[in-house]
Amino acid sequence: MKSSLVRFSKPLLLLVFVCLTFVSCDAIDEILTLTTLTEAVAIIGAASGSDLTGIAMFMQEGDAITVFIEIEGVSPGLHAVHIHETGDCSAPDGSSADGHWNPTDAPHGKWGVGEFHLGDLGNIEVDEDGIGTFELTTNLWEIGTGSDLDIVGKGIIVHAGADDFTSQPSGNAGARIGCGVIELIK
Numbered sequence: 340m341k342s343s344l345v346r347f348s349k350p351l352l353l354l355v356f357v358c359l360t361f362v363s364c365d366a367i368d369e370i371l372t373l374t375t376l377t378e379a380v381a382i383i384g385a386a387s388g389s390d391l392t393g394i395a396m397f398m399q400e401g402d403a404i405t406v407f408i409e410i411e412g413v414s415p416g417l418h419a420v421h422i423h424e425t426g427d428c429s430a431p432d433g434s435s436a437d438g439h440w441n442p443t444d445a446p447h448g449k450w451g452v453g454e455f456h457l458g459d460l461g462n463i464e465v466d467e468d469g470i471g472t473f474e475l476t477t478n479l480w481e482i483g484t485g486s487d488l489d490i491v492g493k494g495i496i497v498h499a500g501a502d503d504f505t506s507q508p509s510g511n512a513g514a515r516i517g518c519g520v521i522e523l524i525k
């Protein structure tokens with residue numbers, strides 16, 4: 340695995356493995372509270388008839404928040420991933436998560452380049468085994484503050500296609516094949 344994973348505790352990595360391998364993740368909150376780094380988590384489930392499973396973990400150190408995402412059961416290639424404004428995955432096609440989270444009222448774009456939504460994470464590269472990982476560190480978000488910049492309660496959406504970073508309002512990334520809700524875990 341990538342060296343960046345060293346920062347994540349062994350119990351957490353084991354949990355991710357168990358969670359992606361088996362269906363039940365009921366014990367996740369309990370186990371995650373044993374770690375000191377993880378502050379929020381989203382279990383990503385299938386949408387639009389996909390076989391996707393995944394997890395997004397958010398860790399805060401000072402003002403810096405790192406998100407680590409792993410997805411499995413997805414076709415190889417690039418898949419857009421965004422934070423969407425509503426943490427509601429009740430619609431089978433993920434539409435209940437609404438549009439991109441955009442508290443700064445910016446146009447859709449590419450993370451770190453000019454203007455972009457604060458939910459414009461980018462693309463996950465999925466390998467031949469159907470597994471993809473993604474990591475980003477930023478000081479533009481907050482966890483659990485209740486402010487406009489708080490990611491808790493927002494949605495995570497994985498798309499069938501890649502984000503082109505230019506099409507408005509959402510990068511023309513296609514169907515929503517994965518959906519999760521970002522929840523505070525301590």
Ligand SMILES: [Cu+2]
Pocket residue numbers: 419420421422423439496497498509512
């Ligand atoms: Cu999206």
Ligand SMILES: [Zn+2]
Pocket residue numbers: 421439446447448456458459508509510
């Ligand atoms: Zn966007």
